Amino acid sequence: MEDMYEKILWEGYGLRFYSGTRTRTGLVCKTDKGLRELKKARERMNNIRYAHDVKECLYRNGFTVISRFYNTMDGQPCFAKDGTLYVLEELLPSTPLDEDGKDSFVKGAETLGKMHQCAKGLESTFIQWDKERLPGQFSKRRVELAKIKRRIQRQGGYDSIDLLVMDNFNTYMEQTIQAEEFLQRAQYKDLVERAEREGAFCHHSFKGENLRVSDDGRLYVGGFEGCNSDIPLLDLAAYLKRYMKKTDGDKDGVFQILEAYQKNNPLEDKERVLLQALTIYPEKFLRLVNEYYNKRRACVSPAMQERLALAVEEEGRARELFHYIQEV
Template sequence: MEDINEKILWEGYGLRFRGGMRTRTGLICRTDQGLRELKKPRGSAESLRLAFDVKEQLQKNGFHTISRFYPALDGEPFYRYDGVLYALEDVMPGEALAEESAAAFVRGAETLGRMHRAAVGLHSDAAHWDRERLPGLYARRRAELAKIRRRNDRRGNYDAIDLLLLRQYDRLMGQVREAEELLQEGGYGEVLDKAAETGAFCHNAYKGEALRVSEKGEIFVGSFDKCSSELPLADLAYYLRRYFKKTEGTAAGVAAMLESYGKYMPLSADDLTILQGMLVYPEKFLRLVNEYYNRRRACVSPAMQERLAAAAREEEKGRILKDIIEKGC
């Protein structure tokens, strides 16, 4: 394995490998130019090109608490070896931000707002803005849900997951329709166009291990390999959901997070309407339902039943969050 890492570092980046140490995210390498972390990123080549441009813009605008990509010798923000992509970054601080209190999430929301603010001016050839992406996704998921219900009713022989879906169907379908209406009411397409014009991105993994605390108490952000051209509000919606998942979640905590985020990214009435739509949409449950039925229901595993039951409980929290914001926290 060390021979491969040595080869990647030398052929891809012109660095001499002096040894390494495994971490959860990759391999911390000692090189002739200092410590670097070599990773197998989860994103595609195109998403890594966008991530590189995002990080450069953040640095340019003063958001320095990130781990920058080192370009390979060919100029790409990754090196391709034997069909696998590798990325080389600075080593992140070792302590993850504890997600145990509202105070921690308020700090995280403030950092998220500063990061989104620092993306102003971002223009990347790897950015692909689509004003119909989110409305189209919601519409497809609604159609898929209705199709699954009709198919189950025709068959008439329900398994445990069919029954779970049957019990949740009306509520889920109502939430998807409400989410679609809120996106339309908030002018999702117009807001997206403005974001594309001014410069913006969505991190898509702003949580847990991606947030690291330095010895000075600064929050560093990593895991940019899945970022995309989407409204930054999607990150905020996800982080609010995570707050409710990891803590006892209160309206006061939600208000504090929105205030901290809004210091850097002021939220308009349209933004708050779109945010409510993102929160009420039962994303995780529908994704799991789609995954299960697309596999032709080979078996009804207890693990899948539990995942779906847990997701259903999470979606109820999404509605609570939506109602909190609607009432002005």
């Protein structure tokens, strides 16, 4: 394998490879120009080019706590070798942000708000906005849930997952309808159009191993490969849900996270309404249910049963979050 790394670094970047250390995300390479992290890209070429444009915009606007891509010798942010794409990045700090308490999430939220603020003015030829994405998704999942219920009722006997769906059907159908109503109240399409005009993006993985703490206490952000053109508020909603999942989240913590985010990126009334739509919508449960019933089942999957049971717990915490946001 070292021969392969040596070829990638030399042919793609003009670097000499001396040695490497494996990490969870890739390979830390010692080269003649210092340490670099080499990763197999999980995204397509244009996604990587878009992520590169996002990073460069952030860096220009003062958000420097990121790992930028090194360009190849022909000026590309990734290198193709034997049908596989590779990216070479600056090395992030090794210590992940602890997610076991309110203070860590408050620190993360402040960084998230600053990142979203510094993305304004983003320009890229690889931007792809979809103004109908969320309304279409919410409506589609609501229709699918109704079909799944009818399918369960027609088949006669219920297995454990069927019972789980039937027990929660009314609650999640009501929440999905409520989320659609909030989308309309928030004037979602107008918010998308404004985000497009201003230049904005959604990271989609602002969590866990992608958040690293340096020796001087600064919080660095990695994992940009999956980012895309979308309303930044999706990141905040996901981060608040993660706070409720990882801690004994309470209203005070939610208030402090929102306050920290808004230090750099204040929310308007319509955005608060959209945040309510994103938190009340039972995205994870509906996604897993759709995944399960669209496959041919020979028997009940214990793994899926466990995942759905955990999703029910998480959706319960998300309902608490929804009520906290209404109160603050």
